[in-house]
Amino acid sequence: MPATGMWVEKYRPQKLSDIVNQTEIIGSLESLIKDPTDMPHLLFSGSAGVGKTTAAMCISNQILGEYAKEYTLELNASDERGIGMVREKVKKFSRFAGMADAPFKLIILDEADEMTNDAQTALRRIIEDTAQYCRFILIANNISKIIEPIQSRCAAFKFTTIPEEDVINRLAEIAKKEKLKADKKGLQAICEYSEGDMRHAINLLQATASIGDVTEEHVKASAGLTKTTDVDVVLKMALSGKITDAREKMIELIKVYGMSESDFLKYLNSAVFKSKHAKLSQILESIAKYDYRILVGANPEIQLSALLAELGSLEE
Ligand SMILES: Nc1ncnc2c1ncn2[C@@H]1O[C@H](COP(=O)(O)OP(=O)(O)O)[C@@H](O)[C@H]1O
Numbered sequence: 001m002p003a004t005g006m007w008v009e010k011y012r013p014q015k016l017s018d019i020v021n022q023t024e025i026i027g028s029l030e031s032l033i034k035d036p037t038d039m040p041h042l043l044f045s046g047s048a049g050v051g052k053t054t055a056a057m058c059i060s061n062q063i064l065g066e067y068a069k070e071y072t073l074e075l076n077a078s079d080e081r082g083i084g085m086v087r088e089k090v091k092k093f094s095r096f097a098g099m100a101d102a103p104f105k106l107i108i109l110d111e112a113d114e115m116t117n118d119a120q121t122a123l124r125r126i127i128e129d130t131a132q133y134c135r136f137i138l139i140a141n142n143i144s145k146i147i148e149p150i151q152s153r154c155a156a157f158k159f160t161t162i163p164e165e166d167v168i169n170r171l172a173e174i175a176k177k178e179k180l181k182a183d184k185k186g187l188q189a190i191c192e193y194s195e196g197d198m199r200h201a202i203n204l205l206q207a208t209a210s211i212g213d214v215t216e217e218h219v220k221a222s223a224g225l226t227k228t229t230d231v232d233v234v235l236k237m238a239l240s241g242k243i244t245d246a247r248e249k250m251i252e253l254i255k256v257y258g259m260s261e262s263d264f265l266k267y268l269n270s271a272v273f274k275s276k277h278a279k280l281s282q283i284l285e286s287i288a289k290y291d292y293r294i295l296v297g298a299n300p301e302i303q304l305s306a307l308l309a310e311l312g313s314l315e316e
């Protein structure tokens with residue numbers, strides 16, 4: 001589906017005041033940008049799909065108006081090429097001055113917490129060197145991964161996950177504009193799957209609408225079922241010793257379809273129960289062990305691969 005056909009883009013708020021739920025943050029941001037020349041660098045943190053990038057884009061629109069496109073540089077910091085690329089792009093972008101009608105140029109740096117500490121130290125220099133012409137908005141899922149010298153140079157805002165009621169209201173609004181039939185249970189089901197992630201919720205609404213009215217049944221059909229059957233397949237492959245195939249499929253589910261690692265384990269757990277495997281308790285214990293390791297911070301992809309290998313080595 002082209003990006004223009006996606007409802008997440010079609011219904012992305014254009015003004016801070018249209019952003020749902022993050023009221024305190026929005027209030028402070030609005031007062032910060034009243035006199036844009038005083039605006040500090042900003043640091044947005046919080047989980048996925050709660051409005052961080054949207055808020056950054058709204059600020060760009062509201063401060064820079066017709067110059068927004070020309071004077072805003074959007075970068076993704078987790079890009080493998082790292083800080084060298086960031087430096088080059090920022091340098092080029094900040095070079096031409098003479099901005100009679102705009103207070104500064106804006107650089108939005110997404111996934112800043114994916115940068116190494118060295119890269120962040122270099123970034124700090126870039127921020128200082130370009131301070132005369134540029135303001136930065138840094139976006140991170142996890143603020144604790146941002147080095148202190150950067151944190152202390154920014155006004156920090158922590159975005160919260162969006163409560164069910166707000167997600168439902170927003171979905172209902174969109175459903176109305178799209179002339180969809182949506183019942184309360186259907187919308188609630190979407191909320192359950194999306195866990196406060198508005199991007200996920202809107203995507204699921206659109207996927208459901210493509211198969212019919214938004215009912216609980218249709219939501220389940222478009223969300224859980226397809227994914228869970230795939231997890232069943234991964235389990236079968238692993239248990240029959242086809243570790244490489246199982247691992248490839250697992251990585252596809254996570255990387256391509258965006259299934260979270262914890263969801264993968266949840267689905268795997270219920271697939272095990274359905275399978276009535278002779279070694280049920282051993283399998284469940286393995287799952288619990290790797291679930292815990294991921295929880296305490298071990299690399300999920302490595303852990304899930306090891307789990308599949310362990311399942312493969314269980315004898316029938
Ligand atoms: N607080 C919100 N209010 C309204 N829509 C939102 C909100 N948060 C996310 N969305 C919807 O989800 C999409 C993705 O949001 P985005 O701001 O990119 O999330 P992130 O926090 O991951 O940067 C937006 O295009 C918008 O449609």
Ligand SMILES: [Mg+2]
Nearest residue numbers: 052053054110
């Ligand atoms: Mg974002």
